[in-house]
Amino acid sequence: MGSSGSRMDRTPGPLTLPSFPSLMEKVPSGTVRWAFRIGYLGDGLFGVARQPGKPTVEGLLLDGLKERGLLPADGRIRFASRTDRGVHALGNVIALDCSRPGGRALAGVLNSLDPRIFCLGFAPVPLDFDPVRARSRRYRYLLPSAGLRMIELKRVLKLFEGRHDFTSFSRKDHPPRDTVREVSRIDVSIVGAFAQIDVEAPSFLWGQVRKIVGAAIQASSGKLTRETLLLALAGQKHLSVPLAPPEGLTLMDVSYAFSFDTGVPGLAVKSAALSREGVELARRATLLGWFSDRVREATPNASVDTGCSRSQERPST
Numbered sequence: 001m002g003s004s005g006s007r008m009d010r011t012p013g014p015l016t017l018p019s020f021p022s023l024m025e026k027v028p029s030g031t032v033r034w035a036f037r038i039g040y041l042g043d044g045l046f047g048v049a050r051q052p053g054k055p056t057v058e059g060l061l062l063d064g065l066k067e068r069g070l071l072p073a074d075g076r077i078r079f080a081s082r083t084d085r086g087v088h089a090l091g092n093v094i095a096l097d098c099s100r101p102g103g104r105a106l107a108g109v110l111n112s113l114d115p116r117i118f119c120l121g122f123a124p125v126p127l128d129f130d131p132v133r134a135r136s137r138r139y140r141y142l143l144p145s146a147g148l149r150m151i152e153l154k155r156v157l158k159l160f161e162g163r164h165d166f167t168s169f170s171r172k173d174h175p176p177r178d179t180v181r182e183v184s185r186i187d188v189s190i191v192g193a194f195a196q197i198d199v200e201a202p203s204f205l206w207g208q209v210r211k212i213v214g215a216a217i218q219a220s221s222g223k224l225t226r227e228t229l230l231l232a233l234a235g236q237k238h239l240s241v242p243l244a245p246p247e248g249l250t251l252m253d254v255s256y257a258f259s260f261d262t263g264v265p266g267l268a269v270k271s272a273a274l275s276r277e278g279v280e281l282a283r284r285a286t287l288l289g290w291f292s293d294r295v296r297e298a299t300p301n302a303s304v305d306t307g308c309s310r311s312q313e314r315p316s317t
Helices: 021-025 057-067 103-111 150-158 208-220 226-233 267-298
Strands: 032-040 088-098 117-125 136-144 162-165 180-183 185-191 194-201 249-255
Touching: 032 103, 057 103, 057 117, 088 117, 103 117, 117 267, 136 208, 150 185, 150 194, 150 208, 162 226, 180 194, 194 208, 208 226
Parallel strands: 088 249
Antiparallel strands: 032 088, 032 117, 136 194, 136 249, 162 180, 185 194
């Protein structure tokens, strides 16, 4: 899970990566399925699912791998979660079949395809492995804390833990899915100028996390009552709640019974690029802070916008 703008539009072209012939030569013939932990910056991407003429995670990976002869024309990539436009990931998982190269070398190739996409780990898996069948998933939402009633926000979010009917707190899916889901835990902490909201569950409905955050904002500000929320979670009342913006959402982890190997090639170059981008963002944040101070001086009673609106271009989990 939107935003059509992109800070990353200014990012240079795809990074280059040295080849790994010694690793490739050691791989025996035959098809092997590999799982890869990937991350991506959602700015400028139209989500995961491939869309003609638009940059998506799936499209960039498929095109890059096929151009290098590492996937056949009808090759596919399986995803643990198909996040939507504007949503980021640090722990999504993909699986693909190939006969060469080995997992480490292929992870390095993945890191060379686009500066917004990162491969952070790899593991050999059985040929029937499907990343959708995960033990749990954890999303994190960063919500500007200015103007929020934090104590009440934490209390409201705790109502969503456990097994409930999330019809009012998700988007309609096609085909329809069972809206009764179990939320394992929701943790809230303050990190700088943000409320950090971690939501963990075995699986999620479309737009579920953003709807939970949107409803919690309304309830903590008094626009929704605790009783109304409880009725909706029991499936006895339908609510229309706003989607929190996608830019605040990150898929942090998808967990399985196995662990991922690290030591992935190509990350040093990406780390340096991230550091440069971080410096520029810090510079701009300081500049915006100066402007914000002057604006507050001129309008001391101006209200604070939490960034949660009722209408978005495109929803996401």
